[in-house]
Amino acid sequence: MGATTGIEWTDSTFNPWVGCTKLAHPAGSACDHCYAVAFGRRLGVQWGGDRKRTRPENWKKLRDWNADGPRFQRAHGRRQRVFVASLADWLDNQVPLEWVHDLCAEIDTCTNLDFLLLTKRTENYRKRTPKSWHDGSPANVWLGVTVEDRLRYKKRFPLIARIPAAVRFLSYEPGTGPLGDLDIGVSVIPHWIITGGLSGVARERSTIFPPDAVRETRDQCQAARVAFFHKQWGHYGNNPLIIEQGMTIAQAREIDPDDGPNKNGKGGALLDGRLWRDFPTSG
Numbered sequence: 001m002g003a004t005t006g007i008e009w010t011d012s013t014f015n016p017w018v019g020c021t022k023l024a025h026p027a028g029s030a031c032d033h034c035y036a037v038a039f040g041r042r043l044g045v046q047w048g049g050d051r052k053r054t055r056p057e058n059w060k061k062l063r064d065w066n067a068d069g070p071r072f073q074r075a076h077g078r079r080q081r082v083f084v085a086s087l088a089d090w091l092d093n094q095v096p097l098e099w100v101h102d103l104c105a106e107i108d109t110c111t112n113l114d115f116l117l118l119t120k121r122t123e124n125y126r127k128r129t130p131k132s133w134h135d136g137s138p139a140n141v142w143l144g145v146t147v148e149d150r151l152r153y154k155k156r157f158p159l160i161a162r163i164p165a166a167v168r169f170l171s172y173e174p175g176t177g178p179l180g181d182l183d184i185g186v187s188v189i190p191h192w193i194i195t196g197g198l199s200g201v202a203r204e205r206s207t208i209f210p211p212d213a214v215r216e217t218r219d220q221c222q223a224a225r226v227a228f229f230h231k232q233w234g235h236y237g238n239n240p241l242i243i244e245q246g247m248t249i250a251q252a253r254e255i256d257p258d259d260g261p262n263k264n265g266k267g268g269a270l271l272d273g274r275l276w277r278d279f280p281t282s283g
C-alpha cells in the first residue's frame with residue numbers, strides 16, 4: 001500500500017479499504033486464489049466479512065503524491081500511475097457507499113495522478129459511483145476489468161465499453177483459457193491488455209496458461225495497436241522455454257529469471273525471446 005510497489009504495471013498502490021468477497025464460478029475464478037486474503041488476515045480482516053477502511057494518514061498520501069506530480073512528470077516524462085484497491089474490489093457492493101464516493105472525490109481532486117481502477121463487478125459502475133461519473137469516468141481514470149477467459153471477457157467488458165473513459169484495460173490475469181477475438185461486437189476494444197499466469201500456489205495446484213493463448217492476444221494487440229503487457233508466466237510450468245523448448249527450470253531461470261536484480265516476474269515473462277511491457281498513452 002505505498003509509493004512503490006512490486007506490481008510491474010503501476011508506480012504506486014493505494015488501498016482505500018481492505019476486504020472483499022470471493023466470486024465463485026463453475027469454470028473456476030480468479031478469486032479462488034486471491035492473494036489479498038493473506039494480507040487481509042494480517043490486517044485483521046476476515047475475507048467475506050466487514051471491510052476495513054484504511055486510516056486518514058493513508059488517504060493523505062494521495063494529496064502528497066498529487067502535489068509531487070509536476071516533479072514526477074519532469075523526472076519520468078509522464079504522470080504517476082496509482083493502482084487503487086490491490087486488496088479489494090473498488091466496485092464491491094458490500095462497501096459503504098460513502099467510502100466509494102470519498103474515493104471518487106479524491107480522484108476528482110488529484111488531477112496530477114492517473115488512477116487505475118480494476119474490478120470484476122463492472123455491473124456496479126453506475127450503482128456505486130457519483131452522478132458526475134455516470135456519463136463517463138474522469139480523464140485521470142483508467143477503467144479496468146479482470147477477466148480469466150473469453151466467457152468472462154464477453155460478460156464483463158461490454159459494461160465497461162459503454163462508459164466513456166480515457167483508457168479501458170483488461171487484466172487478463174490469471175489467464176486460464178483463450179480470450180479469442182478481441183472484437184466482441186461492442187464497438188470498442190481495450191486500449192491496453194495485461195496478461196499473466198497464476199502465481200503463489202503450488203505448481204501442481206496451479207492453472208495452465210497456454211503460451212499460445214498469450215501469443216494470440218499479443219498478435220491481435222499488435223495488429224490493432226493495443227498496448228500489450230505480459231507481466232509474468234506465474235510459475236515455470238507455464239514458461240514456453242520449458243513446455244515448448246524442453247529446458248529444465250534451472251536452464252529457463254538463467255535466461256528468464258524470476259529472482260536476482262533483473263527478475264522478469266514470477267515464472268519469468270519472456271515470450272518469443274523478449275519482454276512485452278507496453279503502456280497506453282494518456283493525458
Ligand code: SF4
Nearest residue numbers: 020021022031034088
Ligand atoms: S474480487 Fe479481487 S479482491 Fe475480491 S476476492 Fe476476488 S480476487 Fe480477491
